Amino acid sequence: MSLLDILFGKKEKTSKEDAKKRLQLVLLHDRTEIPFEKLDMMKKEIFEVVSKYVDIDMSSLEVNLENIEDGKVALVANIPINKRKNDNQNN
Amino acid sequence: MDGRVIVVTSGKGGVGKTTTTANLGMALSNLGKKVALIDADIGLRNLDLVLGLENRIVYDIVDVVEEKCKLKQALIKDKRQPNLALLPAAQTRDKSAVTPEQMIEVCNELKKEFDIIIIDCPAGIEQGFKNAIAAATESIIVTNPEVSSIRDADRIIGLLDSVDHEMIPPKLIVNRIRMEMVKENEMLNVDDVKEILGIDLLGVVPDDESIITSTNKGIPAVMLDNSLAGQALKDIARRLLGENVPFMDLTKDNNTGIFSFFKKLFAKS
Ligand SMILES: Nc1ncnc2c1ncn2[C@@H]1O[C@H](COP(=O)(O)OP(=O)(O)OP(=O)(O)O)[C@@H](O)[C@H]1O
Numbered sequence A: 001m002s003l004l005d006i007l008f009g010k011k012e013k014t015s016k017e018d019a020k021k022r023l024q025l026v027l028l029h030d031r032t033e034i035p036f037e038k039l040d041m042m043k044k045e046i047f048e049v050v051s052k053y054v055d056i057d058m059s060s061l062e063v064n065l066e067n068i069e070d071g072k073v074a075l076v077a078n079i080p081i082n083k084r085k086n087d088n089q090n091n
Numbered sequence B: 001m002d003g004r005v006i007v008v009t010s011g012k013g014g015v016g017k018t019t020t021t022a023n024l025g026m027a028l029s030n031l032g033k034k035v036a037l038i039d040a041d042i043g044l045r046n047l048d049l050v051l052g053l054e055n056r057i058v059y060d061i062v063d064v065v066e067e068k069c070k071l072k073q074a075l076i077k078d079k080r081q082p083n084l085a086l087l088p089a090a091q092t093r094d095k096s097a098v099t100p101e102q103m104i105e106v107c108n109e110l111k112k113e114f115d116i117i118i119i120d121c122p123a124g125i126e127q128g129f130k131n132a133i134a135a136a137t138e139s140i141i142v143t144n145p146e147v148s149s150i151r152d153a154d155r156i157i158g159l160l161d162s163v164d165h166e167m168i169p170p171k172l173i174v175n176r177i178r179m180e181m182v183k184e185n186e187m188l189n190v191d192d193v194k195e196i197l198g199i200d201l202l203g204v205v206p207d208d209e210s211i212i213t214s215t216n217k218g219i220p221a222v223m224l225d226n227s228l229a230g231q232a233l234k235d236i237a238r239r240l241l242g243e244n245v246p247f248m249d250l251t252k253d254n255n256t257g258i259f260s261f262f263k264k265l266f267a268k269s
């Protein structure tokens, strides 16, 4: 950062980074024709199905679109499972 | 004649398709190629004006497909550069006045006489776009380093990928880049745009006042000696002919003005 940047109070994160991140995300949705809203609906249903079998939290459930090789896009879910209650009791 | 047919397209309007078409046409004909430019923006004719040929139009592409005149009669030869010709758009009709089949016919006819045909595509993805790409086997995507035009470019890349005639992968021109903003990380750089869109780069054209002044006069910037954008477009023309022209160093900026003077002064601290 130059002195002028400090004087003018410029933030570390620049608008270019915002542009790039936002574009990469919106293009994932455009290319797969999965709007943000639909992904949210999917997330809710995934939660309902999975929580029938294991104990999970909606707040820690992540469902995202990600670029993988060959220009393909993957639906990536990260579903942390809560510790079983008896495990806690045994400790 | 080998008759290459290249469409210049973007999705988003106003990113520089017409400017690019006019300049590449002039540059390629200066390199000895016989070039025909087609203005496919029916109803919003502009390529004639950018080329300074607006006073010479008698017939247009709609007259040709409606057989009101011969193709030869509608073609305007550039007096400054006899290798260059323009087939103007009609101004008082709409995009449906020409069909993709008619576009292909016109191009096949032009291929007999010209080495390269460049089609200036209208903005959008509707009929005008479909007409403009129908005859093309090559495409140039023009984008600005800015979110909306990049998103639209990606859409166009997808559409070109799914056409049912043979087309080679599109090539990218990043137009109107402002190096002083790129340096400050306040504008996407060329590598960012390339990475996001995932297609090969044909060239980078700086945002340059000489484009505006040359367009004012109807003289493509590639005809000027001291235009940075003109030089970038001349380089692109040579790359289109298969030459391996290194990318211009735009970082050696012509950054003047009091603010940048102070910035430079303070830059080392
Ligand atoms: N590199 C540049 N530097 C400065 N100005 C530019 C540059 N490229 C284009 N322009 C200006 O941007 C405006 C739009 O350019 P142009 O008409 O070529 O875009 P277009 O994509 O053909 O637009 P449309 O979608 O309406 O057909 C014009 O005023 C032009 O002079």
Ligand SMILES: [Mg+2]
Binding pocket: B017, B018, B019, B041, B046, B120, B121, B122
């Ligand atoms: Mg135009």
